[in-house]
Every structure is written in structure tokens, then in C-alpha cells.
Amino acid sequence: MKILSIDTTMAACSAAIVDTEAAQPLAEAFLPMERGHAEALAPMVDHLMRQSGLAHSQIDRIAVTVGPGTFTGVRIGLSFARGLGVALGIPIIGIDSLSAIATNAPEESPLLVVLDARNDDVYAALFDASRRLIAGPLLSKTGSAAEMAPSETLLLGTASHTLRAVSGRSDLRMSKGSDLPIAAHFARLAARAEPAGIPAPLYLRAADAKPQATALRKIETLCFETADQSTASLLAVLHADAFEEGWTAAAFEGLLSLPGTAALIAMERGEPLAFILTRRAADEAEIITLGTRLPDQRRGVAQQLIGAQMERLKAAGVLTIFLEVATSNDPARALYGKVGFVEAGLRKDYYRRNGFHEDALVLRKEL
Structure with a gap:
């Protein structure tokens, strides 16, 4: 072959x-x-x-x-x-x-491959001496990943030296691969x-990050990538990191297959931070959903992302853009106000979760 x-x-x-x-x-x-x-x-x-x-x-x-x-x-x-x-x-x-990466190491001992995932996280996978996958790939804290390794395990990957130092274990050996x-x-x-x-792409970033309590540095160096059906799993991860009830990858894939639907992802140094999903019909469009990872909220990401997507919609001939927001969602309402949205209507009992009903404000912006 x-x-x-x-x-x-x-x-x-x-x-x-x-x-x-x-x-x-x-x-x-x-x-x-x-x-x-x-x-x-x-x-x-x-x-x-x-x-x-x-x-x-x-x-x-x-x-x-x-x-x-x-x-x-x-x-x-x-x-x-x-x-x-x-x-x-x-x-x-x-x-x-x-x-x-595991194929880079000789088949002589168990092997733990660990890659740096930032913020004391690693991507990890454990293989036996014949390179059969035993556990992973998964996202883990560095110290927890070390606990996966049996005695006399080889370490390989961009986080292998860090993991060995954190573990304090002398029985873990560095592979030369x-x-x-x-x-x-x-x-x-x-x-x-x-x-x-x-x-499909494999994204392992967990939705368990916690927002920081102190004042956050604004991010000024964002770049934007157009998303499509192939990135549905990433959009699902980002959505779950921003909302209590996350949407599935299948849901995003279905939405992105519809005519006029488009998604944009905001990134910093190659790391996805936020996304926006819109749908266009003739000269009108709506924001279907918008989300920012918890640790990157209140850093100006969403405002820049909305602006970038509105520029794209305007270039495509869109004149007016709409969205719905829960009446109690003060942070979101403040964000949309900053970028020029105004109230255009009210939808009674629009949101229904666990028996709780809430009205939605309809917001509009002329492009």
C-alpha cells in the first residue's frame, strides 16, 4: 500500500x-x-x-x-x-x-506522550510497549497526567520535561525521539x-475554565478565521465553555449547512477564544449565537468579533442585523449597546429552560 x-x-x-x-x-x-x-x-x-x-x-x-x-x-x-x-x-x-508522535519512540517500554496545552494543561496519551493506545488522548493537568504513567515509562512530547520535573519521579525516562x-x-x-x-479535527479543550476576578488585559491582537462544517466540533467546545447548555457538533454542522449561515472565530496566537454564528437572508441578517471562553470574557474579544463579522455582512450587501437577548442578561445587553444595537421589539416567553420562562428583547442595528 x-x-x-x-x-x-x-x-x-x-x-x-x-x-x-x-x-x-x-x-x-x-x-x-x-x-x-x-x-x-x-x-x-x-x-x-x-x-x-x-x-x-x-x-x-x-x-x-x-x-x-x-x-x-x-x-x-x-x-x-x-x-x-x-x-x-x-x-x-x-x-x-x-x-x-508515539511512532517516534522505539517499542521497548510504555510511553506517555504529553503536549503543552498552556495554563498548566497538557494533552496526554499512554501507550504500552508495543505502542498500543491504553488511555487518551485527553486534556489533563500536568501533575495528573504523570499519574497515568506506570513505572519505567518513557516520556515524549513538548511537555515531557515539565511533567517529569513536576512529578518528581526518578523512574520516568526521557525518550530521545x-x-x-x-x-x-x-x-x-x-x-x-x-x-x-x-x-474531523480533534479538539480536547475542556469547558472547565474559571473566569478571573481581577481586572483583565484587553486583547488587541486578534485575528479572525472563517469557520465551516469541518470546525463544528471546535464550535461545540467553545459554545459549551460559554453557556450552561452547550450545543452539539452535529447541531453546528447542521446550521452551517444552511444557505446564508456563516461563522467566524476570534483567535490570539493561534488559540481560539470566541465565535459568532450569523444567518443572512437578502439584505437582512441575524446573530444566532455568540460566545467567548470564560477566561477571555471581559477582554474586548466579543466586541471586536462582532465588528469583524458585521464588516463581512455589510460587504455582502446586508443592511440590517437583528438578534435576541434575554431581558435579564445585562452584560450582553451592554455589549450590544456598545456596538450600536437598539431595541426593536419584545418576544414573550422566548427562552424556556427547566420550566423557567423569560422574555427576549429584539435588538436591531443598521449597517
């Missing part, structure tokens, strides 16, 4: 063409980089195809890492794999980043996998 494998989830761009009947990859490349994956990936794959001597029609499968990793990096690899896989009519196999996915190593995982449709 001939497999094209690619990774753009972390601080490198990697690709390889592997014939599972051969001992060595037919062609491989690994380029460390923090940014520029989108520009580097296609030329890298083209070069490897020429180097391998294969035609695209001879590729049997595509293996792609699905995360966890940077939001933009995950999307770049998945988008490329989907486009090429659909064009060639071949299976696309998603490999989680921790399983991919690469802390980043290497396409030439994890490609063979795709040969054993059962095709299951188009792979």
Missing part, C-alpha cells in the same frame, strides 16, 4: 510517501516552522511525488494528523488532505497527533486503520 502522509498541526511541516512493502520511505521531508505551513505544504508534496517516481493515481491512502495542535495548523493539513483525497477518490485516514509528528513515521498507522469517511 502506498500512503501519502502529512502533518501541519504543530511547529513543523512534514510529509512523506511510504510504500508499506518497503523498509524505507520512498520520499520524506520535515521542515521546522512556526508559521507558513499553508505556503509550504503543497510545494513539499509536489516535490516528494516527483522524488518518489509515483503518479498521484498510484497513491492508495492519505494519512493526516487531526490534532490536537494549533487551530490554523490542524485546518491546513485537513483541508489539503480532504481536497486531494476527494479529487483522487481515495480514503483519508485521520491520525491523532499524540499517536503520531522527536517531540513533533514525523510523517514518515506515522504513515504506516494509516495502513492498519479502517476508513471511516472524512476525518
Whole structure:
């Protein structure tokens, strides 16, 4: 079986063409980089195809890492794999980043792969000596992840040194393998996998962050990414982090399949902080939902996000935008007032939760 494998989830761009009947990859490349994956990936794959001597029609499968990793990096690899896989009519196999990294270590001892997830969190997965997945991938505090490891476990990943120091355990040993996915190593995982449709990105960020009590630094360096059905699982995570009753990924996927529906995600240094979902019909639009992760609320994120989406709607010919907000939701009403929304009506008993009914204000803004 001939497999094209690619990774753009972390601080490198990697690709390889592997014939599972051969001992060595037919062609491989690994380029460390923090940014520029989108520009580097296609030329890298083209070069490897020429180097391998294969035609695209001879590729049997595509293996792609699905995360966890940077939001933009995950999307770049998945988008490329989907486009090429659909064009060639071949299976696309998603490999989680921790399983991919596990293939970098020799099969001699149990292995714990841990990746830095910021704020004392790590992404973790435990493998046995034959690299069979035992636990994870999951999001955990660094100290808790160390408790997953049996005696004489190898550590690998961007958070491995931190975890060993925090644990204080002398029996945990550092692997000499690469802390980043290497396409030439994890490609063979795709040969054993059962095709299951188009792979989805893997987001593990839990909805358990607590808001800070002190004054918060305003975020001035946001960038905005258009979301689509492929990011439904991320939107579900962000929604659950902002609301008591989170919407499912299936619900977001269904909404984004409707004509005129669009979503935008606000990010800081590649980390998704907030999202907005709107629906347009002719020259009018409505905000369906808007949410900001708890630790990033009251930092000016939502106001910038609304402004960015309104600019996009205005450019598409929208003249008026509407939304509903609970009458008791004073913070949201204050936010919408800041960006120019005014009251346009009242909907009685619009919100119904656990037997409790509440009116909704209809707000309007002319663009």
C-alpha cells in the first residue's frame, strides 16, 4: 500500500510517501516552522511525488494528523488532505497527533506522550510497549497526567520535561525521539486503520475554565478565521465553555449547512477564544449565537468579533442585523449597546429552560 502522509498541526511541516512493502520511505521531508505551513505544504508534496517516481493515481491512502495542535495548523493539513483525497477518490485516514508522535519512540517500554496545552494543561496519551493506545488522548493537568504513567515509562512530547520535573519521579525516562509528528513515521498507522469517511479535527479543550476576578488585559491582537462544517466540533467546545447548555457538533454542522449561515472565530496566537454564528437572508441578517471562553470574557474579544463579522455582512450587501437577548442578561445587553444595537421589539416567553420562562428583547442595528 502506498500512503501519502502529512502533518501541519504543530511547529513543523512534514510529509512523506511510504510504500508499506518497503523498509524505507520512498520520499520524506520535515521542515521546522512556526508559521507558513499553508505556503509550504503543497510545494513539499509536489516535490516528494516527483522524488518518489509515483503518479498521484498510484497513491492508495492519505494519512493526516487531526490534532490536537494549533487551530490554523490542524485546518491546513485537513483541508489539503480532504481536497486531494476527494479529487483522487481515495480514503483519508485521520491520525491523532499524540499517536503520531508515539511512532517516534522505539517499542521497548510504555510511553506517555504529553503536549503543552498552556495554563498548566497538557494533552496526554499512554501507550504500552508495543505502542498500543491504553488511555487518551485527553486534556489533563500536568501533575495528573504523570499519574497515568506506570513505572519505567518513557516520556515524549513538548511537555515531557515539565511533567517529569513536576512529578518528581526518578523512574520516568526521557525518550530521545522527536517531540513533533514525523510523517514518515506515522504513515504506516494509516495502513492498519479502517476508513471511516472524512476525518474531523480533534479538539480536547475542556469547558472547565474559571473566569478571573481581577481586572483583565484587553486583547488587541486578534485575528479572525472563517469557520465551516469541518470546525463544528471546535464550535461545540467553545459554545459549551460559554453557556450552561452547550450545543452539539452535529447541531453546528447542521446550521452551517444552511444557505446564508456563516461563522467566524476570534483567535490570539493561534488559540481560539470566541465565535459568532450569523444567518443572512437578502439584505437582512441575524446573530444566532455568540460566545467567548470564560477566561477571555471581559477582554474586548466579543466586541471586536462582532465588528469583524458585521464588516463581512455589510460587504455582502446586508443592511440590517437583528438578534435576541434575554431581558435579564445585562452584560450582553451592554455589549450590544456598545456596538450600536437598539431595541426593536419584545418576544414573550422566548427562552424556556427547566420550566423557567423569560422574555427576549429584539435588538436591531443598521449597517
